[in-house]
Amino acid sequence: MNALIISAVFGVIMMFTGIFVKQKPVTRNIAIAGVALLLLVNILEMSGIDFFKVHTAGFMLFDRFALLFNSVAFGSTLIYFILSAPDMEKVGHYYADYFALIFFILCGVVLVASFQSLLILFLGIEIISIPLYILTGSNKRNLISNEASLKYFLMGAFSTGIMLMGITLLYGATGTFDTQFMNIETEGTSALVIAGMLLLFFSMAFKVSAVPFHFWTPDVYDGCPTVFTSFMATVVKSAAFVGFIRLFYDAFGSIHDDWKLVAAIITALTLLVGNITAVFQQSVKRMLAYSSISQAGFMLLGLLALNATSKEGIILYATAYSLATIGIFAILLKMNDHSFESFNGFARQQPLLAGVNVIFLLSLAGIPLTAGFLAKFYMLKATLESGDFLWLVILAVIMAAVSVYYYFRLIQAMYFKEGDGNAIEVSPGFKLMLVIVAACLIVLGVFPNLLLNWLYF
Amino acid sequence: MVPVLLILIPLLAGIASFFTGSEKTARFWALLASLFTLLVSILGLTILKDPSYLAFETSWLGSLGSSFSVKLDGMGQILCLLTAISYPIILLATWHTPHKKANNFFGLMLLTQAGLMGVFLAMDALLFYFFWELALIPVYFLCSQWGGERRIAVTFKFFIYTFIGSLLMLVGIIYLYTQTPGNSFAIADFYNINLPTSEQSNIFWLLFIAFAIKMPVFPFHTWQPDTYEQTNYATTMVLSGIMVKMGVFGIIRWLLPVLPAASYAWGDTVSTMAIIGMIYASLIAIRQNDLKRLVAYSSIAHIGLMCVAIFAETESGMQGVMIQMFNHGINIIALWIVVEIIERQFGTRKISELGGLAKKMPVLSILLMIVALANIALPLTNSFIGEFLMFNGIFGSTITKYNVVFMVCAGITIILAAIYTLNMIRRVFYGETNEITANAVDIRENEKWILIAVVALIFIIGVYPQAILNISSETVNEILKEADITPYLIGK
Numbered sequence: 001m002n003a004l005i006i007s008a009v010f011g012v013i014m015m016f017t018g019i020f021v022k023q024k025p026v027t028r029n030i031a032i033a034g035v036a037l038l039l040l041v042n043i044l045e046m047s048g049i050d051f052f053k054v055h056t057a058g059f060m061l062f063d064r065f066a067l068l069f070n071s072v073a074f075g076s077t078l079i080y081f082i083l084s085a086p087d088m089e090k091v092g093h094y095y096a097d098y099f100a101l102i103f104f105i106l107c108g109v110v111l112v113a114s115f116q117s118l119l120i121l122f123l124g125i126e127i128i129s130i131p132l133y134i135l136t137g138s139n140k141r142n143l144i145s146n147e148a149s150l151k152y153f154l155m156g157a158f159s160t161g162i163m164l165m166g167i168t169l170l171y172g173a174t175g176t177f178d179t180q181f182m183n184i185e186t187e188g189t190s191a192l193v194i195a196g197m198l199l200l201f202f203s204m205a206f207k208v209s210a211v212p213f214h215f216w217t218p219d220v221y222d223g224c225p226t227v228f229t230s231f232m233a234t235v236v237k238s239a240a241f242v243g244f245i246r247l248f249y250d251a252f253g254s255i256h257d258d259w260k261l262v263a264a265i266i267t268a269l270t271l272l273v274g275n276i277t278a279v280f281q282q283s284v285k286r287m288l289a290y291s292s293i294s295q296a297g298f299m300l301l302g303l304l305a306l307n308a309t310s311k312e313g314i315i316l317y318a319t320a321y322s323l324a325t326i327g328i329f330a331i332l333l334k335m336n337d338h339s340f341e342s343f344n345g346f347a348r349q350q351p352l353l354a355g356v357n358v359i360f361l362l363s364l365a366g367i368p369l370t371a372g373f374l375a376k377f378y379m380l381k382a383t384l385e386s387g388d389f390l391w392l393v394i395l396a397v398i399m400a401a402v403s404v405y406y407y408f409r410l411i412q413a414m415y416f417k418e419g420d421g422n423a424i425e426v427s428p429g430f431k432l433m434l435v436i437v438a439a440c441l442i443v444l445g446v447f448p449n450l451l452l453n454w455l456y457f
Numbered sequence: 458m459v460p461v462l463l464i465l466i467p468l469l470a471g472i473a474s475f476f477t478g479s480e481k482t483a484r485f486w487a488l489l490a491s492l493f494t495l496l497v498s499i500l501g502l503t504i505l506k507d508p509s510y511l512a513f514e515t516s517w518l519g520s521l522g523s524s525f526s527v528k529l530d531g532m533g534q535i536l537c538l539l540t541a542i543s544y545p546i547i548l549l550a551t552w553h554t555p556h557k558k559a560n561n562f563f564g565l566m567l568l569t570q571a572g573l574m575g576v577f578l579a580m581d582a583l584l585f586y587f588f589w590e591l592a593l594i595p596v597y598f599l600c601s602q603w604g605g606e607r608r609i610a611v612t613f614k615f616f617i618y619t620f621i622g623s624l625l626m627l628v629g630i631i632y633l634y635t636q637t638p639g640n641s642f643a644i645a646d647f648y649n650i651n652l653p654t655s656e657q658s659n660i661f662w663l664l665f666i667a668f669a670i671k672m673p674v675f676p677f678h679t680w681q682p683d684t685y686e687q688t689n690y691a692t693t694m695v696l697s698g699i700m701v702k703m704g705v706f707g708i709i710r711w712l713l714p715v716l717p718a719a720s721y722a723w724g725d726t727v728s729t730m731a732i733i734g735m736i737y738a739s740l741i742a743i744r745q746n747d748l749k750r751l752v753a754y755s756s757i758a759h760i761g762l763m764c765v766a767i768f769a770e771t772e773s774g775m776q777g778v779m780i781q782m783f784n785h786g787i788n789i790i791a792l793w794i795v796v797e798i799i800e801r802q803f804g805t806r807k808i809s810e811l812g813g814l815a816k817k818m819p820v821l822s823i824l825l826m827i828v829a830l831a832n833i834a835l836p837l838t839n840s841f842i843g844e845f846l847m848f849n850g851i852f853g854s855t856i857t858k859y860n861v862v863f864m865v866c867a868g869i870t871i872i873l874a875a876i877y878t879l880n881m882i883r884r885v886f887y888g889e890t891n892e893i894t895a896n897a898v899d900i901r902e903n904e905k906w907i908l909i910a911v912v913a914l915i916f917i918i919g920v921y922p923q924a925i926l927n928i929s930s931e932t933v934n935e936i937l938k939e940a941d942i943t944p945y946l947i948g949k
Contacts, residue, residue, distance in 0.1 A: 368590040381631050390632070390659065397624035404620055408613065416601050416609050449520060 001052045001062060002041035003070050004110045010034040011103035018096030028085045031099040035081055038106065039074040042067060046454065058178055059117040066114035068315055068454045069242045073109050073235050076322040077102070080231055082433050083330035087227045091138050098138065098228075101131035105236065112243035116250070117177040118167045121243060125163065125207065128236055129156045135232070136224040148223025155216040159206035166199030170251075179250035186254050197252050197259060204247065207240040208296050211269040218277075221289035226338070229285065230329030233292045238318035241299050245314055249306055256306055263304045264392055271297035271399040278406045285338040287406050288328065291364065294403055295321050298379050301396060304389065305382035312452050313378030319451060320371035320441065324360040327437045331357055334424045340409055344419025352431055354414045356438040361407040363441045366400050371444035376400065378448075458510045459501040460527040460578045463537055464571050466494045471567030471595075480559035484552070487563035491544035494570070498541035501529055502928070518583070522634070522641035527578040531932035532709065535779055535925060536577040536702055539786045542914075543698050544570055546787070550794045550907045551691045554801075556603060562691075565595040569695060576703050582630045582642040585711065589623055592700065596692065605687040612687070615680040622667035622677075626707075629663035633715065647715045648939050654718040661719035664712050665727065671704030672760045674727070675734025685753040690797040693749075697756050697793070698786040705763050705782055709775070713767065714939030721942045724768035725857055732866045735761035739873035743880070748796045748806040751881060752789065755832065758870050759785050765863055766847035770940055772933055774850020779929035780922055781843030784831070784915075788840060791828040791911040795821065798900055799885070803893050808881060813890030817897035822886050824908040829882055831915045833875045839918035844871070856942070 014031060021027050041051065046067045088098050104127060111124030133156065137149025167177070173192035174182045184193055202213065209217040221229045252259065274294030281287040299317050302310035331353055335342050347354035363372030380396065383389050413419075444451060470490030477483045501511060512528040529537065544566075556562040572592025579585035593616070600612035630642070637646040652660070670677045685693050713720050738757035745751040763781055766774035798821065799814075800806050815822040831838035834845075851867065854860045890897075900908075918925060 362594070367594060368587045373590075377627070377631070380628060381635070384628070384631050384635050390628075393628050393631075394625065394663075397628055398621060401617055401621040401624055404617060405613075408616070412601065412609055412613070415598070447518075449518070452520070 001050060001054050001056075001060075002045045003038050003074070004107060004114075005052050006038055006041055007103050007107040007110060010038070011100050011107060014096050014100035014103055018094065018100070021096070024089055024095050027096045027099065028081070031085065031103075032078065032081045034099075034103065035074055035078045035106075039071060039078055042070045042074055046071070056116075058180075059120050060111070060114050061116040061180075062114050064455050065246070065311055065315070066110075066242075068451075069113045069238070069318065070110055071454070072315060072319050072322070072451075073106065073113070073239060076235050076238075076319070076326060077106060077231070079323065079433065079437055080235070080326050080330075083326065083430065083437075084227050084230060084333055087333045091225045091227060092140060094138075098135065101135055102231065104131045105231075109235065109239040112239050113246070115243065115246065116179055118170065118179065118247075119177050121247060122160075122163060122167060124243065125240075126160065128239065129160070132156075132232060132236065135228040136220060138228065139225045144223040145225060148220045151216055151223075152220045155206065159203040159213070162199050162206075163203035166196045166203060169193075169196030169199065172196075179247060182251050184252065184254050186257075189255050189258065193255075194258065197255070198262070200247065201259065201262065204240065204244045205266060208237060208244060208299070209293050210266050210296055210300060211273040211293065212266075214270070214273070214293050217293055218286055218289045221292070222283075222286050226285060226329065226333055229289075230326055230333070233288065233329075234322035234325045237292060237296065238322055241296070241303075241314060241318065245303050245306075245311065248303060249311070253306060260304055260306075260388075263300065264389060267297055267300040267304055268392055268395055270294070270300055271396055275399040275402040279402065281406070282340065283338045284328075284332055284340060284343070284410065287340075288325065288332075291403070291406070292325070294399065295364070297399070298376055298396065301379040301383045301392070304392075305379075305386040307382055307386055309378055309385060310382035312455060313375065313382050315455065316371065316378055316444070316448055316451065317375035319444065320363055320375040323437050323441055324363040324372060327360040327434055328357060328364075330430075330434065334426055336424075340413050341419065343410055343413040344417040346414040346419075349423065350426075353426065353434065356434045357414065358411055359438040359441060361410055363445070365404045365407045369442060369445045371441045371448070374445055374448045458513060459497060459505055460511065460529050460533075460574075461513050462497045463494060463501075463529075463541070463574045463578065464527070466490055466497065467567040467574065468571035471564045471571060474560055474564035474567055477560045477563075480556065483560040483563045484548070487567055488545060488548045490567055491541070491548060491570070494574075495541040495545060498538050502534055502538065512580075514580075521583070522637075522639065522643075523581055523583040524643065525584060526580040526643065527575070527584075528580045529578060531929040532706065532779060533577050534928050535783050536699075536706055537574055539702065539783050540570060540573050540577065540699050543694070543786060543790055546790055546907055546911065547691050547694045547698075549903055550694075550790075551797070552903050553901065554690065554797070556689075558602075562599070562603060565599050566691065566695070568595040569599070573699055573703070577706060580644045582634065582644065582647060582711070584642070586623070586627055586630060589626075589703065592703065593619055593623070596696065596700070599692045600684065600688045600696075603689040603692065607683075608687040611680075611683045615684040618670050618677070618680045619667075622670035625663045626667035629660045629667075632660055632663070644710075647711075650715065651944075652716070652718075654722060654945065657716045657719035658722060661712065661716045661723055664716070665708070665723075668704040668707040668712065669730075671707070672701055672764065673704070673757065674731050674761060674764055675737060675757070676730070678734060678738070678757050681757065682750050682753040685756075686747065686749045690793055694790045694793045697753070698790040701756065701760055702782050702786065705760065705767070705778065708764070708767055709778070709936060713770070714936050717940045717942050718945040720768065720770075720940060721856060721945070724770070725859060728765045728768050728857065728859075728863055731761040731764040732863060734758075735867060735870040736873070739870045739877065742877040743873065745877070746808050748799065748808060748881070748885075751808070751877065752792050752796060755874065755877065756785075756789055758874060762844065762847055762867055762870070765867060766850050768857070769851045769854035769860065769863075770856045770937060771850040771854050772937060773846050773853060775933045775937060776926055776929060777843050777846025777848075777850055779933065780918070780925045781840065781847060783925060784839040784843050784918060787911055787914055788828060788831050791824075791908060791915075792832065794904060794908060794911075795825045795828065798904060802897060805893065808884050810891070810893055811885045812888040813886070813894055814897060815886040816890060817894065818899045820905055821900045821908075824905075824912055825886070826882065827912045827915060828908075829878050831919075833878050834871065837916065837919045839915045839922070841919060842922040
């Protein structure tokens with residue numbers, strides 16, 4: 001509850017900051033302090049210190065899973081702010097408003113991560129989406145940004161409609177919005193429940209951009225100002241996943257057998273399409289958009305398996321994926337153009353940045369000693385433990401090998417190709433932060449329990 | 458204690474090497490570290506061979522049932538010794554070869570060594586997988602950054618190939634892990650899994666493909682000649698001398714004892730693949746005009762024989778594989794050293810453009826002759842005893858019906874090996890000198906002494922193979938006991 005209230009308050013504070021504070025560094029520092037505060041109060045809540053005793057009437061449940069994910073989301077946002085907040089200045093005039101919108105999104109993230117009632121899930125998804133539509137179109141004079149915003153809005157509105165429809169059907173069948181008390185029977189499940197569940201499944205699949213509901217993703221990620229793509233592809237996406245898993249774990253766990261084949265097919269398609277399309281991209285930004293689809297495929301394995309391991313796995317995956325992607329985007333933001341060629345000779349020009357970038361890419365590709373490997377490992381383990389899906393696991397690892405192709409293209413460009421590269425300048429603080437992120441990835445890759453123990457203790 | 462040092466010394470020295478300045482410092486540093494590793498390895502064989510020094514275990518990923526568990530058993534001793542001995546040889550033999558960004562080069566070399574050591578020492582499947590990849594990543598950078606024109610594309614092929622293999626292996630490992638009673642990655646628990654034969658078969662192929670790509674066994678070999686050709690010599694030596702042993706080692710430690718029924722059921726298939734590969738590679742080697750590719754194909758043939766001998770599952774065959782893993786490592790490194798000398802001096806590796814070197818380079822010729830004879834397993838050389846034991850093992854195998862067929866086919870490749878090796882010597886070292894080779898000078902001191910040392914090793918092992926066979930015999934018997942398929946046959 002701490003984080004929910006404070007994030008909403010900070011959203012308002014940032015709006016007023018825009019009126020009263022004209023210096024951009026001050027605005028930025030207030031925002032960074034705000035996220036740091038969020039992280040702090042959330043960790044305090046995990047240790048049992050709750051500042052706001054609000055009775056949620058069974059609408060929300062702040063369990064360890066929700067709180068831990070909140071911490072991951074706030075931690076990622078903090079890193080994102082420190083690395084990329086200065087780049088938001090280039091987008092437009094309303095600097096403080098961008099932060100305000102992001103704080104509202106964080107508010108939605110908390111709702112999605114800790115809902116117990118379908119209404120809260122709906123509210124959370126909407127609170128996340130609406131500020132994102134604005135952020136996507138925040139580069140007002142750029143037609144592509146406008147197009148992306150409109151596309152995102154139409155698609156998002158559609159999928160939200162489908163979600164509402166699903167919720168309605170479920171309410172009709174079970175008489176409750178509460179995911180813990182739906183008591184869906186394993187045998188003779190009513191058609192209303194199945195229809196409602198499938199509608200919810202598809203609408204959530206839209207939000208996490210699973211194939212075949214992914215068509216909006218590359219265009220929106222590409223058209224969106226890069227600095228916001230970074231946030232959208234990481235924190236928001238992970239939050240949608242956490243909501244997805246939470247919903248199906250609580251409400252539809254009892255009829256797992258009925259939907260797991262659908263989930264398996266969607267997972268397989270997501271892995272195939274995401275990875276294979278990413279291979280053909282010429283722009284790093286677009287490649288990362290497709291990579292986010294393919295990584296979603298791996299996260300879907302956790303949904304498919306639906307056991308304790310997959311809950312651990314999704315937390316680890318969200319962390320590994322968010323940190324690495326935020327890092328790559330932060331470097332990408334400093335480049336003049338986003339093609340692979342612009343990275344030619346990068347290693348000679350910026351050895352340190354190239355080095356940490358390699359660690360991010362290795363983590364995304366799932367090479368051992370990085371958090372990305374253990375994240376994938378947990379997903380594979382969860383799926384194998386649930387039985388039946390050996391074929392899917394084999395497909396997943398082959399696709400992971402395909403993903404090496406496009407991630408390593410960047411490494412090749414940086415290290416093995418000659419090029420003048422575009423001269424970029426970064427501050428020592430920026431470098432230090434990236435090194436810390438890379439170190440986090442390696443530490444988590446060796447000792448994942450530093451993070452996962454929070455789930456239990 | 459000893460195993461931890463074997464991993465830590467190259468690991469830390471490798472990381473430190475990135476921060477060394479000049480090429481000379483980096484080179485000395487790497488040599489120093491590798492000599493130190495060799496010393497530890499020898500100590501482990503002699504003074505510190507008490508079991509308490511040779512095993513180390515500490516908790517790591519407790520919740521996953523994985524621990525940092527390393528141990529030097531007989532097979533580990535041999536392969537760690539090979540790794541430890543090869544590095545000083547490689548570093549000294551390429552002492553005068555310039556490398557751009559030498560600190561990175563030697564750093565990556567040492568990291569590879571750490572990975573290799575870890576693979577040979579790990580007694581925990583997840584740890585094994587970690588080291589398996591740790592050995593691969595630095596090699597990717599080594600091959601991509603230092604080498605021939607087409608190195609980037611070729612290395613990429615190599616990397617994707619092996620990465621697919623290792624990921625499939627990972628699936629197999631996790632699957633086996635879910636089958637262990639207390640969910641554990643420890644090797645002892647893996648040995649106790651009793652899966653039904655049909656399930657074993659699926660897992661068998663998941664694991665085998667990884668090892669087959671690494672060795673490489675036909676038809677997974679296509680990355681190998683290209684990679685050897687394009688890579689710089691030092692890395693090629695590591696790849697062909699040590700890294701291919703990861704595959705052989707993997708089969709012996711992680712496949713045969715874990716999935717005995719499937720190894721029995723698919724043994725003949727695998728042996729047939731290996732035999733096809735041996736004959737095919739030998740035939741290509743005969744027609745080969747490029748020295749590097751010739752050695753590469755010859756390596757495929759030699760590894761194929763080891764593969765057949767492993768799946769014969771006899772003590773003699775397995776002992777032959779053990780000693781041959783060591784022999785093949787040092788022999789092929791010696792061959793690469795010779796090829797490097799030739800390419801550096803004449804700027805070409807084309808057999809057709811060379812000739813008459815024996816007159817100009819008598820020392821090199823004599824040393825090469827001995828290495829070449831070892832390559833075709835003449836008595837008194839180290840390979841003779843290895844190949845003899847393997848043939849004996851294949852012939853005496855009770856596990857396959859086709860033992861005689863395998864032996865005859867494999868025997869043909871010995872003759873083919875003699876043809877391409879001696880033919881190469883005849884065309885490169887004898888005959889008339891031409892304008893390219895007319896001004897040849899004999900080899901440098903460092904190369905001479907390194908080759909002499911290798912030749913000495915070849916003879917020592919050739920005359921007294923028992924030294925190595927004693928080390929490995931216990932492991933061999935243990936593995937054969939675990940791989941015993943009688944319980945499965947009684948079940949039927």
